[in-house]
Amino acid sequence: MFYDFLRGHVEALLFAAGEPLSKKRIADILQTETETIERLIALLEEDYRSKNRGLCIRHVAGGYQLVTKPDFDNLIRQLISQQELKLSSAAMETLAIVAFKQPVTRSEMEAIRGVKVDGVVNTLLETGLICEAGRKDSIGKPILYGTTELFLTTFGFNSLEELPPLPEDLSVLQSVED
Amino acid sequence: MFYDFLRGHVEALLFAAGEPLSKKRIADILQTETETIERLIALLEEDYRSKNRGLCIRHVAGGYQLVTKPDFDNLIRQLISQQELKLSSAAMETLAIVAFKQPVTRSEMEAIRGVKVDGVVNTLLETGLICEAGRKDSIGKPILYGTTELFLTTFGFNSLEELPPLPEDLSVLQSVED
């Protein structure tokens, strides 16, 4: 195939970037069309399907990211003494509010959770999962918060539209716990 | 070859590690001999020799490191230099405060924005748009911040004197002192 020789270029770019790259971005750097990039990504993915390869391409945060295959999860965990991202249930609830209701102010989060959220919001800001997203046009111009691209990458979403919808019937009282 | 199926494992490990891994370390994790690792690395290197691949293995610091092929150096540099840094709304607000009120301390910025500014100030320092500008002659001698020449270039000003005066209704900001 004509563009075949660019396969290595794309692999090198994805590797160096670490983070997801949009096809637009890759196309700009390689001075080619996004359609070409799509084809190259498909070719690379075919290569990666081989048992002998440890990597794969993830479609996430509106781009492509080179990552290890999930099969090697346990293996890699032995390697990395990475501080696993562990969020408290308070943090997860608050993150859920930001994710599903963004942009949202601190007091709106507090109204839903029924408790102060200052500590949790600061923790979430530190993790980089949420960020300030302007100010609300109301008294005191409170800061609005939204999720970041890191949120999408970390949770494996391609875009905010991909956030899973809520089950329709909430009145059925299924325990949230189990 | 007998150990062939471990090729992907090694690739995944090298990828995730980022830094060089010794063959001893890889052998330990895969519970095999270092000789096996040597053979697996050789196999991987053969794979990487293909034109279609963007990566190669570097023998460095007593170990193996997965890196991009040197041929792609210029390409990858474009990844960084082409990238336009976008300032968040939090960063823009803080930058505006520094620009109009310089020299200004962190706590003065915090008083105006109503939230901690440590993260944002660090980001702004990294971009080179602001810099330290001495210390304030008050308790604790807090660091003062001001804008840089890069700030002028980025915003298209010739000098700080060219910064238009604050519009009247913005003078609220002026009244916030310490």
Add this chain to the structure above:
Amino acid sequence: MPNYNIKIQDFEGPLDLLMHLIEKDKVDIYDIPIVDITEQYITYLNAMKEFDMDIASDFLVMAATLLQIKSRMLLPKPPVESTEEQEDPRQMLVDMLVEYRKIRLQAKMLTECLAMSLGYHQRKPMQFPDIRKKIKHLSFTDLLDSLNGLLTIEKHEPALIERQRFNVQDKMNNILELLEQNNNSLEFSSLITSKISRSEIIASFLAILELMRLNRITIRQARPFSPIFVFLREDMTDVL
């Protein structure tokens, strides 16, 4: 005390606790037995107190809300004058709980997504210390727009606290004088009359409390709802 098998500390906040109580009894969220739930809720707060735990104010606010809803439920309904539907006093609570449950479900879904996503390992972006990222060209307008965001952040006027017009110390002297003029005893209600302003009532009341603390006066009441009398204690003098 009713039997509760709730582990103390388990709850993130009042809604979390309420949710637990409701789910435990498999109660219909749209038809909460408010009397029962309120009782259970308050029992739990009392248990927290027994364990010497600080009860966060959020929990107390919810307790007050529950009690208020309860009392409104118990009040006889005003005659229905219009066809307008009377709002269920529990409605606000139901809305809050439904919203909260939604968020909890969403948090749970996010947790599952995270668990799945963590199986993929990424690598850190390559660093090029010799290259500085270009900054998007910005204009003065961008800068002004950002200032605008800050602008109407309320500039808080310092709150003015009015000087107390009635001084507790003066009131104390005043009450002692009155007592001496009236054979060392007075009816409590004569000291706190509705003729005086609210701030004067507060000052008088505080003065009485303070005089009691200083053992200058005693207060007696023959039986519940009978008049309260204030007496001067002559055994103690010159404490002021």
